[in-house]
Amino acid sequence: MTTVELVSVFTVDGEGGNPCPIVVDARGMSASDMQDVARRHGHESGFVLPAESDDFDATFRFFVPNHEMEMCGHATIGALWLLARQGRLPGDTIRIATRSGPVTGFISRDRNGEPRVEITQPVGKTVPLGAEQCDDVLRALAVGPDAIGDGTPCNAVTSRIKTLIPMRSPEALNALDPAVGDVEAVCGRIGSTGLYPFAVVDRAVRLFEARQFPRSSGYREDAATGIAAAALVFGLLDYGLITPNDDEIRILQGRAMGRLSEIRVRIGFAGGRPVGCLLGGNVVLMATSSR
Numbered sequence: 001m002t003t004v005e006l007v008s009v010f011t012v013d014g015e016g017g018n019p020c021p022i023v024v025d026a027r028g029m030s031a032s033d034m035q036d037v038a039r040r041h042g043h044e045s046g047f048v049l050p051a052e053s054d055d056f057d058a059t060f061r062f063f064v065p066n067h068e069m070e071m072c073g074h075a076t077i078g079a080l081w082l083l084a085r086q087g088r089l090p091g092d093t094i095r096i097a098t099r100s101g102p103v104t105g106f107i108s109r110d111r112n113g114e115p116r117v118e119i120t121q122p123v124g125k126t127v128p129l130g131a132e133q134c135d136d137v138l139r140a141l142a143v144g145p146d147a148i149g150d151g152t153p154c155n156a157v158t159s160r161i162k163t164l165i166p167m168r169s170p171e172a173l174n175a176l177d178p179a180v181g182d183v184e185a186v187c188g189r190i191g192s193t194g195l196y197p198f199a200v201v202d203r204a205v206r207l208f209e210a211r212q213f214p215r216s217s218g219y220r221e222d223a224a225t226g227i228a229a230a231a232l233v234f235g236l237l238d239y240g241l242i243t244p245n246d247d248e249i250r251i252l253q254g255r256a257m258g259r260l261s262e263i264r265v266r267i268g269f270a271g272g273r274p275v276g277c278l279l280g281g282n283v284v285l286m287a288t289s290s291r
Contacts, residue, residue, distance in 0.1 A: 002029065004037055004045075005082055005288045009074035010224035010261040010281035016254055018224035019286060020078045021045040024088065026061070031068065036064040042148055042219060048074030048083065056097040067220030071100035071159040073226020073279055077117045080105045081283040084115035100159040103187045106278070118228060118266075118280035120156040121227070124234025128152045129163070133190050137165060140186035141197065142177055147172045149199065150241045155192055156231035158277070162212070164235040165197040170209045174256045175197040178213055180220050187215035188269040201252065206242055208232070209252040223254035224261035226279050233265045233277060244269060 003019045011017035021037055023029065026047035038045040042065060047182065049059040060079060062072035076096065083089050084107050094105040096119075104120045127136065134153050149166040156164050167173040176197060183195055198210035210232060212225040222228075229251045236242045242249060246266050254261040266278045 002033070002037075003288065004041070004285040006041070007078040007082065007283050008080045008086075008286050009081075009283050010226070010253070010263050012262050012282070014262050014282075014284055016223065016259040017042060017282070017284070018074045018222060018254070018259075019043050020075050022075065022079045022082055023047045024079060024082050024086065031290065034061060035063045035065070037066070038219070039065045044069065044072050044075055044217070046072060046079045048079050050095060051072075053097075056102070058094065058232045059097045060103075061099070066216055068099075069160075069239065071098050071103070073119065073121070074224055074281075075106065076103060076119050077226065077279070077281065078283055080107065080117045080119070081115050084117070115283075116280065117283070118278040120197055121230040121277050121279055123274050123276050124156055124231050126154045126156040126159045126164070126235050126238050128154045129190060136186050136189060137163060137195065140182040141165070141176055141195065142178055142182075143172075143176065153237070155190065156235045156237060158230040158234070159227050160193045161191060162194050162196040162225075162228040162231045163187070163192040164232055164237065165195060166246050167197050167199040170199045173197055173211060175211060176211065176256075183213045184216050194222075194225070194228060196225070196234055197233060198251075200241060203241060206247060206249045207252070208236070208241075208249070209255065211253060211256060221257055223257050223259040224263055224281070225253065226263055227283070229253070229263040230277055230279050233267055234288055237267070237274065244272070244274070
């Protein structure tokens with residue numbers, strides 16, 4: 001019997017967040033079994049398997065309804081949160097093997113003893129889009145240049161390539177209504193796994209808002225996308241929208257879906273240069289089912 005636990009990750013006051021089915025013991029499951037879980041639930045799903053070498057404590061795999069993913073931030077955080085609650089972790093620092101590379105999870109506890117999880121992401125890289133590519137993205141988003149803020153749209157990556165599009169305002173951001181087919185087509189042409197338009201909410205307190213329209217996941221929009229948020233913070237550095245320090249950056253997402261979420265990111269620096277980031281957020285348990 002496979003137990004599937006449904007959590008919501010990156011919640012705000014216990015609400016919103018991105019729903020995520022997790023199997024904390026996926027031994028014996030085939031890839032098709034895992035994809036079937038994602039299809040039945042309609043969400044990105046995470047699966048915990050034994051480590052394949054002494055270099056790691058566990059192996060994580062991730063599926064969306066349409067295919068396997070190399071890495072999923074909220075599924076990783078959700079799985080570690082469940083494992084910590086169930087006393088299944090070997091310690092407070094966890095080495096995870098994923099198809100995008102190694103990830104380290106750090107577990108702490110709040111005043112009520114609930115786990116708090118942060119995971120590592122490598123340093124981000126950004127590549128500005130060309131003029132024709134920018135026009136292509138605007139057509140896919142069904143907006144004109146007046147909706148765009150300062151800065152050139154770019155492809156940014158920590159684990160998966162996302163396309164960052166600076167919007168003029170949160171209102172312009174939340175008015176977007178692109179067609180799924182247009183998003184999939186333009187992402188294919190520019191080598192991206194999703195469009196991630198964003199806007200400044202309050203630059204002084206490092207608060208931003210974003211939306212993700214994925215390339216081909218089996219659903220139209222994500223309520224919260226940790227890997228895209230990790231890529232975004234390095235874009236914010238390049239755009240000059242944040243100062244280069246390790247203060248927390250908060251990214252709201254999901255408002256237009258009625259599932260307001262908050263993703264928290266801290267960039268790490270060494271010798272004044274960014275070397276990676278820590279990604280975290282709140283988690284709540286939604287349901288448990290078996291099949």
